[in-house]
Amino acid sequence: MIENKTLQLIHNLTQQLEPTPWYKKPTAIFSLWFLFIIGYFPWLLKRFFNISILSLPALSFYSLLCFSLLAVTFIFGSTLVLCQSFPGRNLKLSKWMFLTFLAAWLLTIILCYPFTDASAPHEGFAYNHDDYGCSTYIFLIALAPAIALLLLIRILAPTRPKWLAMSALLACSAGAAICLEFICPHKTIIHLLYGHFGAIIAFGLLGYLAGKRLLKW
Amino acid sequence: MADLKPTDWLKKSLEGDPHSYELFLNWAAQFIRNIAKKRLAAWGLNSSELLEDFTQEVLLAIHQKRHTYLDTLPVEPWMSGIIRYKSIDWLRKNINENKYISFQDSFEQVGPEQEGHENSSMDIETVLGTLTARQREALELSKIQGLSIEEISKQTGVSISAVKVNIHRAMKSLQKRFGKGQE
Numbered sequence: 001m002i003e004n005k006t007l008q009l010i011h012n013l014t015q016q017l018e019p020t021p022w023y024k025k026p027t028a029i030f031s032l033w034f035l036f037i038i039g040y041f042p043w044l045l046k047r048f049f050n051i052s053i054l055s056l057p058a059l060s061f062y063s064l065l066c067f068s069l070l071a072v073t074f075i076f077g078s079t080l081v082l083c084q085s086f087p088g089r090n091l092k093l094s095k096w097m098f099l100t101f102l103a104a105w106l107l108t109i110i111l112c113y114p115f116t117d118a119s120a121p122h123e124g125f126a127y128n129h130d131d132y133g134c135s136t137y138i139f140l141i142a143l144a145p146a147i148a149l150l151l152l153i154r155i156l157a158p159t160r161p162k163w164l165a166m167s168a169l170l171a172c173s174a175g176a177a178i179c180l181e182f183i184c185p186h187k188t189i190i191h192l193l194y195g196h197f198g199a200i201i202a203f204g205l206l207g208y209l210a211g212k213r214l215l216k217w
Numbered sequence: 218m219a220d221l222k223p224t225d226w227l228k229k230s231l232e233g234d235p236h237s238y239e240l241f242l243n244w245a246a247q248f249i250r251n252i253a254k255k256r257l258a259a260w261g262l263n264s265s266e267l268l269e270d271f272t273q274e275v276l277l278a279i280h281q282k283r284h285t286y287l288d289t290l291p292v293e294p295w296m297s298g299i300i301r302y303k304s305i306d307w308l309r310k311n312i313n314e315n316k317y318i319s320f321q322d323s324f325e326q327v328g329p330e331q332e333g334h335e336n337s338s339m340d341i342e343t344v345l346g347t348l349t350a351r352q353r354e355a356l357e358l359s360k361i362q363g364l365s366i367e368e369i370s371k372q373t374g375v376s377i378s379a380v381k382v383n384i385h386r387a388m389k390s391l392q393k394r395f396g397k398g399q400e
Contacts, residue, residue, distance in 0.1 A: 009277070010243060017235050026287060087299045159299070
C-alpha cells in the first residue's frame, strides 16, 4: 500500500518529464556567470567612476599585487562555488584554496605596508572618503554579483548552503575590492584592514549566517 | 534497454525519454531505501512508513534537481549527495513537527555496556554530566525516575514535544560519545 504510493509518485514524475531547459544546463550556468562579470565590472567603473577598462590608471607594484590576489580570489572562488553546487562533487582540497589567496592578500597588506608610500595618495584617485565609505562601496558593488551568483547556485543543488553562501559572498566582495584598487586613494594599513579586508570578511559572515535560508531547496 | 546502467537511463531521461526515466526512478527508489534504512535505524526511526516517506521526499528532490547530474560522472555519488542533504532536512522538519520521535527506540540504541569498553567503569553522574541541563533533567526524570512524558512536562514546565526532543537529543549525544563501538 505504502510502496504503491511511491510507484504512483514515480509514475507522476515520469509524466512530468521534460527535456532540461537551456538555462539549467551546467554550460549555460557557467557562461551566464562569466558573461555577467565580464560586463558588470567594466560597466560599473565607466558608469559611476568614469574609468574606462581600456585606459585604467597606472597601479603601483603593491596595488598590482593586491589586484592580482583579489582577482584570483574572485574568479577561482566563484567558479569553485558553482562547481560545488553539483551534488556529489567532492573538491576537498580546492574547497579552501581560494581562501589562501584571500589570506595572501591580508599578508600583503600587512607585510608590504612599510614599502608603500602610505601618506601620499596616488594621483588620479578622485574619490576621497573615510573607512566606512570603502566598506559601503564594497557592499554596494558586490551586491549585484552576489545576487546573481546566489541565484545561479539556487538553480543548481547546493548541498552545503552555509559554506557556499559564505564563499560566494567572499568571492563577490573580493571582486568589489578589485574596483576599489582603482577608486580608493587611501593605502594605509588601518584603512585597508578595516575598510577593505574587514568589509569582505563581514560580507562573508553575513553569507554564512543567511546561507541556509538563501540557498534552501 | 535491460543491459543499460542507471547512468545511461538518467542520461536518456535528461534528453526527455520517459521510459528510461521510469526505469531510473525505480532503481533510484531502491537505492534510496537501502541507504535510508541504515540512516533511519541510526536515528531510532524504524518503520516502513517513514522509509517510504523519506524515499518519496528524495525522489521529488531528484526530479527537481535532475539537471545537476553531470553525465561524465557516476550517478551514485550524485544521489548520495542529495540523500545526505535531504535526510538532514527531513529529520529536522519531522522533529519540528513532532511527528516521528521514538525516544524508546533511540534509548535502546545506546544498549548495554560492552566488555572492555574504555568507559565501562564510568559512573552515571559522569555520563550525565556530558549533557546539557535540560537534556539531563529530561533523561533523569524519564529513565531513572520512570516518569511519563506528560508528567515530566507538568513538572518542568516544558512542552511535551520539547521533552521528547530533549530525551532524543540526550540519547543521540550519549550514543555519539559512548556508543561508537556498537556500530
